[in-house]
Amino acid sequence: MSLWQDLSLQKKIVLIIIATTLSATISIVPALFFTIRTAMMNQQQAYLTGVRNLVEGLLEDNHRAVMNYAVLFSRDRAVKDNLFYHTELAGERIHPLRAVKHLVDAFDVEFIELTDREGSVVANTSEPDLFDVSRKEDPYIRDALSGKTTTGIKRLTRGMLLTASSPIYYDQGQLIGTITTGIFMDDLFVKRIRNLSGAEIGITDSEGTLLASSLPALKTSAPQPAQGREVLHISGKRYILMRMPIKGNDTRPSGELLIMTEDKLPEIIKNAHITVTFILVFIAVLSIVATGLIIRRVLKPVQALEMGAERIGKGDFRQRIDMKSGDEIGKLADAFNKMAENLEKMREMEERLSHAERLASIGRFTAGIAHEMNNPIANIIGLLKITRREITDESIREDLDIAIKEAMRCGAIVRDLLLYSRQSPPHKEPLHINSLVEEVVKTIEQSQDLTGIEIIFSPGNDLPAIYADPVQIEQVMRNLILNAIQAIEDKGRITIETSKEGMNLLIKVTDTGKGMDAEEVEKIFYPFYTTKGTGEGTGLGLTVSYGIVQAHGGEIKVKSKKGEGSCFTVKIPISPDLEGRL
């Protein structure tokens, strides 16, 4: 037999579940990891796109801001008047310079430059001493002088400038100059963008020179362009780099905006893998344990059935399975219990039949002997009595008396045997059992030494009469009571109860005597079997009682426990025509 076949059902199921769970886990894990990685990569890509869009948006906001400032300041009364005074009325340059410095102080711009209508610098807030420098080549100034407001990014010596230029018209509509507003794209600027976007920002010029960076560690050099996704390792951290061209007034990129986001994806994926693995293992273990417990619970009745079947197989038909369940196993247990019950009944019946058969065999045997011995004994007694009459020798007469007595004793035994073997059919008549028992008890109390023995009779109420031979039933009751008296060694109690059970009359004689073991109980109704000392009984009392009850269609049972006492129950059927008759 293979190892698998030797395993219990529970172990087989648990092994199957473990195998299934493990194989499912093993096959799911790679797919799950792939899904997680793909989802996170997509998420990261979406995040990067979002960051890029955000940075673009922030740049756009700054463009819009400087352009709005340029337009707003170009209409500022003080700027216009002071520039007009300087450019048209040869006024001092300090006046327009003060006007724009005041604006730089008051508004969120870092740079303002005014030019006259020729494009020459009048005032520059970053370089106050700068003036009369032509900006005609500056495309933004050129646009402004032609009446347009433009915004863009231009390269200055100190870095990139996010700028916008607008024309300044005086009251009569004449162009008197231009105003350029700007925000320096320096470290402060990229840190502002970093704070708003969450991404580290760097700015390079068209040559790749790093001009500004929110990452101090990136100050040394700009990262070289690479194919595919660019990854930087800065200060022990991994960054994903995105490049965004910075366009000037023309289409040529004047530099690049470096957007660097810390790449936490590998660590996140690693953590996710660990977490998922842990969860899967936990679920698998939990499933196995839970399934094991469930199977154990489910198989418990099966095991009980198995044990029950084994015990029944060994002959213990009293075995029952205590299970209150409506499922298949519960029904199986019920069926099992019914089967055990039937088996028990069958065996009991079989034992009873066997016992009855055995007693019947003994009866037939003894009846034959008794029948054969009855006449010779009667002849012997007759002859002995005749002989005695003819003999005068007193000593011989005494011997003959003894012989006659013993022969008569033999005759009594033979009668008892005939009674037991139903050679003497009962002469049935209506009988009130309570009166009979009461009479027997009285007789025994008068004739026997009942020192230390208490006899209690509890007659049943409203008992019907039975058809029975009063002499024989009296003998039965006498035998049972005497038997009980003899079972009590010093003192004790004998209880006699009568009752009705279905269509039977029950007479129960219980004593608190020495009791019997199972072997004694088994043989108690056998002829000549006695637990009394030699000469104390013939061993036919209970045998005869058994035969009488059998002859009345009833039965007699005994329950006894060594040291605690015995209980004899006589069951005599009630005739239907006497039902209800007291």
Add this chain to the structure above:
Amino acid sequence: MRYLLIFFSILTIPFRLSPAVAEGIYYQGTHILTYSAMNKLSKAFEKKTGLRVMVRGGGCSDGIATVRNGRAEMGGLCCPLPQRLKDKGIVAHPVAMDIKVVVVNRENPLKNISLEQLRDIHTGKITNWKELGWKDAPIALIYRRHCLDMDEPVRRALGIKDDLSNLSKKTIVVRTDMELLEYVSRFKTAVGVTSKVFAVTEDVKILDLDGVRATPLNVKNHLYRLTSPLYIITKAHPGKLTKSFLRFILSPDGQAIITGSNLGAIR
């Protein structure tokens, strides 16, 4: 019943207080009057009569609007009342003469200017200080644009058309007298005309006009020519209190306050 009386007492508090409020009248209008004499006149009038004149600032247009809609009993006007307002029952009461002065930067060495020169500066005929005997520098004319829809006397005196079309192209046009004074104080080559009530500052210098100093006395004696009447406008039939206040302004006491406020007396 007692609670009912208390309730009605509370309800009538505003009505019982209203006579005290009704004792005052309001003035709103040209800031020339407001800035100079009006508060002094109000206090003097209250001291004399116990009646209050509440003074609010603003411009000529505010004065017209508040009188027309009844929010104030009196409005201040620095220009003659247009016929269209007279037709609507508004009456103008001249109360003082505004002394218009020519102001230049303190670095400007000139002390006198003629009305003709001033007119030529405004119309763009004279554009360089060299023509007036100073350095070769463009004249930065600072002009206050106001009351374009009215017959503003100074504009007329300076030969400037109502639509300013003949105003010098090199003019810095401002909205307020304060702006004008600020520019004149800052721009070395600036010149402008403003009320004397505002020009009493060390930041600018007042030039004599045709050799006459801008003083109330010279105005009274008709020696100083660049003046403009200041009016208080009322509805056709002003109330008793308003009439009383107007009489007070035109009284010697009132006119003394006027002349003491760098304005010219009307009588």
